Amino acid sequence: MAANRVLEAKSISKYFYNASTTQVLDQVSVQVNRGEFVTIMGKSGCGKSTLLYILSTMDTGYEGQLWLDGTLATGKDPSYLSQLRNEKIGFVFQFHYLLNEFTVLENVMIPALKLARLSRAEIEQQAMEKLRIFDMQDHAHKKPNQLSGGQKQRVSIARALINDPLLIMGDEPTGNLDHKNAALVFDKFKELTQELGQTLLIVTHDQEFAKATDRTIEMEDGKVLEKVSNQ
């Protein structure tokens, strides 16, 4: 396996058992290399989100194999997968999922506190740095419910970055934002890959968004159509 391969999924199939059995994913194979900005595109219901959750290790009910950073993630116990996610994957969702009980800064710090690789003071400093990337340092001590939607989403991206993850996964991260904010978030993603070499895997149905990335994996009816290089 190539050293720069961050994620590799081999012939993943998934079924939903809801009264009748429906196949959502059919022998899907996906690779993501280090430093790539990849989007998964497709109409709603094509299984792209399902695929993302399988790739994120949160969904374990599938057939096939999932390799993350050269280790097999399929069939591992939930605690191991939790730790793996904590260390190697950053998440950005359509909804920000910030905890209103904590300040913006604390929200960003949570994954790092869980990882406990650094002292609290160091984590705080790092969290501040990540917030600075998104120009959110002035809001660090506010509560999330005092921020606008775009600001919240930027904080949640900062949170995804805190542990310097191998891979950031996003499920429609701009889906809830207006044009201006969506563009802002997109630019930040672009900046991350170009300046920091961050690997990104984003699910979207926004054509424009997808076109501007390195590579788009297009899906339809649970199958990968073709792998288009945008360049």
Add this chain to the structure above:
Amino acid sequence: MLARIKQTLVAAVGVLFSISMFIALLGFMNGLNSLLDGMILNRTPHIRFYNEIKPNPNQPIQLSPEFAADLHSIRSVKPSTSRLAIHNSRAIIQKLEQDPRVLGVSPKLAAQVFFNVGTLDLSSNINGIDGFKETQLFGFEEYVIEGRVEDLNQLNTIILGKGVSDRMMAKVGDVVQVTTAQGNRIQLKVVGAFQSGLGDFDKTNSYASLVTVQKMLGQPASYFTDIQVKLHDFNQAPQLAKELGAIFEVDADDIQTVNAQFETGSEVRTIISYAVGITLLVVAGFGIYNILNMMIYEKLDSIAILKAIGFSPKDVNRIFTSIAILIGLVGSSLGLVVGYLLGVLIDHIPFETEALPTITTYPIDYNPKFYLIGGVFGLLTTYLAGFFPARKASSVDPVEIIRGK
């Protein structure tokens, strides 16, 4: 998770309330129990040696070798005319006082007398006692409501039962005339009155010194009808009564046999108060269960994101369990304090009854055992109440929650 301070507070107050009620209830119940038991048990010797009036078990015919093999049928057997007094009483008392299991020995001499009031003769018992020992072992002084126990040491003095003195209208300093069953007449000076709390007892009993009663009966200084023994551990009473009764060849009654019903009564009361207390705790436990359950439904999003960013089911479980335990700890410790204060409060409520002259407020038992049980049960129920919601929270599937948005 700290945002639900109000709900958490309500849960903690629930625990607080139930624990404090538990403590107050048990303290009050046991205070009453020991008061009632004390009324009887403290005044009762652990072992009483005496000679029972009964037929001689060895009838002459049984001693005859001629009829040894036959079935004996004897009619109209009468009690033998042995003395009421205990034989060799001095030696028995000495032996008892040397026994390491014995706390103290107090001899007693009961005599049947009549008080002559005008033309009336009131039948009564006079108990000859050693005032000092009786006070030491059975708290006699506590029941003397008028006069002093020491005054019994003067010859020919008497402390009358409240009922007796009321009937004779005899006050301290009066002289009463007494006729013994043998016909001796004697004048006794009233030096006090006592009230035991048992009305019937007070109507028929009076106390005088041993010497006074011995003189009344014309008996020597070693003449006692009862030897009362108090032990260090009263649970040994039945066994010791049997053992010593056989050695001294006298009848021996132990406290357990004589007062079995009191034991049962206080046991049942204790069980009831425990049951009520634990019910309160269980109810509080359900309250916590409910609040945590609701909290989990409200916080599904937070749980999902925590899981997505790398919190394992165990971590989530720990968060909710620690909330429950925190509620339990705060609630229980405050509950113990409030329970204690409630106890102090009840302890200051006036409670005066004719029957109990020494009691002025409701009795409370501050036994640390109740606090320990209350605390342990409080923590246990809150832990259990948190256990199931926490398990539910830990099994939340983040994909379902996040995709549902």
